[in-house]
Amino acid sequence: MAIEVTSANSTLIQSQVANLLVQPLEQASTFLAAGPVVLDSSSPVRVPRVANGVTAGFVAEGAQISDGDVAFDEVTLLPSTLKGLKVLVKLSNELIRTSVVGLESVLRTRLVTDVAHALDAALWDGAGTSNTIKGILRQTGIATGDLDLADPDSLIDGLALAQGNKVNPTHWVMTSASFAEIRKVKVGTGDRRYVIDPQTIQNGTTFRLLGLPVVITDNIPDEAAAARVALVDMSKVVVARDVDAEVKILDQTWGDYDSIGIRVVSRWDTALLQPEAVTLLTEAGS
Numbered sequence: 001m002a003i004e005v006t007s008a009n010s011t012l013i014q015s016q017v018a019n020l021l022v023q024p025l026e027q028a029s030t031f032l033a034a035g036p037v038v039l040d041s042s043s044p045v046r047v048p049r050v051a052n053g054v055t056a057g058f059v060a061e062g063a064q065i066s067d068g069d070v071a072f073d074e075v076t077l078l079p080s081t082l083k084g085l086k087v088l089v090k091l092s093n094e095l096i097r098t099s100v101v102g103l104e105s106v107l108r109t110r111l112v113t114d115v116a117h118a119l120d121a122a123l124w125d126g127a128g129t130s131n132t133i134k135g136i137l138r139q140t141g142i143a144t145g146d147l148d149l150a151d152p153d154s155l156i157d158g159l160a161l162a163q164g165n166k167v168n169p170t171h172w173v174m175t176s177a178s179f180a181e182i183r184k185v186k187v188g189t190g191d192r193r194y195v196i197d198p199q200t201i202q203n204g205t206t207f208r209l210l211g212l213p214v215v216i217t218d219n220i221p222d223e224a225a226a227a228r229v230a231l232v233d234m235s236k237v238v239v240a241r242d243v244d245a246e247v248k249i250l251d252q253t254w255g256d257y258d259s260i261g262i263r264v265v266s267r268w269d270t271a272l273l274q275p276e277a278v279t280l281l282t283e284a285g286s
Contacts, residue, residue, distance in 0.1 A: 021101050029116045030217045031123040034171055036237035036270070039077075045240045047075040049273060077240035077269040081131045084243065084267035085115050085122075092259045104249070104262070111264040112245045123239070123270050124173070124219040133269055136237055137220060137230055141275030143167075147229050147283040149181040152195055155210060155229070158281045162231050165276035169231040173215045178227050179207065227283040236277030242267040 032038070039045055054068030089107060096103050119133075128134025136142075145161050148154040155172075162169050174182075185195045201207060207214040212231075220228055243266055250261035272278060 019100050021106050023110075027117060027120070027218045029120040030215050030219070031120050032239070034215055034232070034234045036234050036239045037273075038239045038241055040241050041078060042242050044079055045077040045269075047077070047238060047271070047273065048072060049075060075238065075271045075273060077238065077271050078242055078267075079131075079269075082133070082267070082269055083131050084265055085118050086263070086265045087111050087115060088261055088263045090254060090259055090261045092257070094258070096260070104260075107262050108247050108264075111262060112247065115245055115264050115266045119266060119268060120217070121219045123268070124217065125221070136232065136270060136272055136278050137228075137280055139272050139275060139278065142272070142278040142280055143276045145279060145281045147227060147281035149178060149227055149283060150185060152182060152185060154281065155182070158229070158231055158279055159210060162233075162276070162279040165279075167231075167233050167236070167274070167276050167279070169212060169279070170234045171213050171215050171232050172209050173217060173220050173230040173232055174228075175218060175220060175222070176216050178229055179209075179214060179216060181227075182209070223282070229281045231279040231281070233274075233277040236273045238271055238273055240269045240271075242269075 039047075049072070051071040051073045053070055057066070059065050089111060091103070091107070122133040122135055124135045125137045126133040126135035128138055143161055143165055145158045146154060147158070159169065183194065183196055183198070183201060187193045187195055196209070201209065207216065220230060222228065246265045248263045248265075250263060253261055
């Protein structure tokens with residue numbers, strides 16, 4: 001007697017598609033979460049600042065006080081030529097109606113996430129070419145120093161450099177690979193203890209290094225085979241926001257195709273109120 005089994009009758013098996021959509025593992029957005037100053041504006045923003053003050057001195061009774069000369073300049077954000085981040089996806093109404101998942105809602109969320117990731121990368125390390133965002137690690141006049149991932153003293157030197165520029169850094173910024181290299185430094189070849197105590201490097205879900213929070217991001221990549229680590233005072237970082245993440249459902253434009261479009265638009269800019277707010281340490285290339 002032959003018994004019909006499922007392995008031989010796959011065409012008779014009802015298929016089920018789970019009503020969920022698995023998202024990829026990806027980099028979290030970190031720049032805005034670090035707490036920069038955010039200004040909302042739909043037009044160019046000018047932030048005035050004092051370029052240099054005056055020098056006070058001791059003056060004798062009845063003597064003339066010398067004149068002081070204060071110089072001013074400004075930081076400019078959101079120039080009219082700055083491009084925005086934009087994305088558009090078109091899909092048929094049949095696909096929306098027959099989809100197991102709520103496809104329109106899923107795509108809205110997905111497109112906003114993709115725009116947020118592109119924005120995060122640009123705010124950290126954008127090249128600023130062709131009227132795009134120039135990230136804070138590419139700004140003119142930032143402080144620079146040497147990095148040696150095998151020697152934590154280079155981090156202390158970087159911290160001293162920032163403090164020498166009258167900066168109080170609020171965050172370290174580095175890739176997970178750089179952070180791992182720093183954590184793995186041992187006391188010596190015959191002593192396997194870690195230089196940086198593993199018990200003090202993590203507080204809950206937050207990593208700390210030399211007393212400062214560590215931002216782990218892929219958006220400070222190695223350059224020319226040279227690792228980079230940044231010290232940043234986020235209180236001196238300003239972000240101008242024109243459009244956060246505007247989502248539009250275009251249900252008429254492709255009506256003759258019985259299709260809709262989902263469009264997401266975002267427009268931001270960033271600048272440093274003081275260039276030395278960023279100290280970028282770079283390792284010698286291999």
